[in-house]
Amino acid sequence: MRNNNRIKTMSFLKSAGWFEGRKIDVSEMHFEMKSNSDMKYIGSKFYMFSSARKFLQSFGGINLNIHSKLVNESYKLRIAPHHTAISVYSLKWMQLYFKRFLYPVAIYEGMPTNILIDETGDFWLEWDGMVYKTNIDFLTLLDYIIANQKIAEAEYFELPDWYDVGLNDEFIENWNYDFDSVQGDWLPKI
Numbered sequence: 001m002r003n004n005n006r007i008k009t010m011s012f013l014k015s016a017g018w019f020e021g022r023k024i025d026v027s028e029m030h031f032e033m034k035s036n037s038d039m040k041y042i043g044s045k046f047y048m049f050s051s052a053r054k055f056l057q058s059f060g061g062i063n064l065n066i067h068s069k070l071v072n073e074s075y076k077l078r079i080a081p082h083h084t085a086i087s088v089y090s091l092k093w094m095q096l097y098f099k100r101f102l103y104p105v106a107i108y109e110g111m112p113t114n115i116l117i118d119e120t121g122d123f124w125l126e127w128d129g130m131v132y133k134t135n136i137d138f139l140t141l142l143d144y145i146i147a148n149q150k151i152a153e154a155e156y157f158e159l160p161d162w163y164d165v166g167l168n169d170e171f172i173e174n175w176n177y178d179f180d181s182v183q184g185d186w187l188p189k190i
Contacts, residue, residue: 005146
């Protein structure tokens with residue numbers, strides 16, 4: 001069954017314009033803080049570390065329409081940071097909480113979930129404060145999504161709200177946290 005899933009996954013990717021060895025320019029493909037009326041403008045591009053850059057060079061800009069047999073509807077999987085629905089507050093909070101850098105790379109509307117990558121190349125799923133580390137590579141993640149299978153047997157982890165632990169607008173200003181210096185009883189023991 002798994003081999004059939006991979007064949008279908010590769011067919012989906014190739015029909016969307018992906019090919020082995022693909023390496024696109026990602027200089028304009030970034031996650032960016034946008035200004036709004038109730039928050040000061042922080043505004044710069046967020047640092048795209050090497051695992052995010054490598055992933056986006058290969059898969060960035062690919063959009064897949066995936067039919068869900070469960071609800072008999074099609075949903076988009078968009079591979080581009082600017083299409084994700086994660087807020088800058090949630091992204092920074094996840095980084096502080098898990099003490100690792102994360103970069104949004106895609107959104108799948110069918111779950112719905114944001115797909116993020118960490119600096120080691122591991123993929124994370126996030127939606128509305130619920131987080132799950134997949135422990136699988138991207139093609140296997142696509143195998144599961146396209147086959148309408150469960151991605152994770154384990155429960156998503158629910159993060160406490162960042163504002164409940166006393167963090168404010170200033171906590172998002174710096175990308176390069178020294179995670180060892182971050183203190184608080186709200187952090188998990190790693």
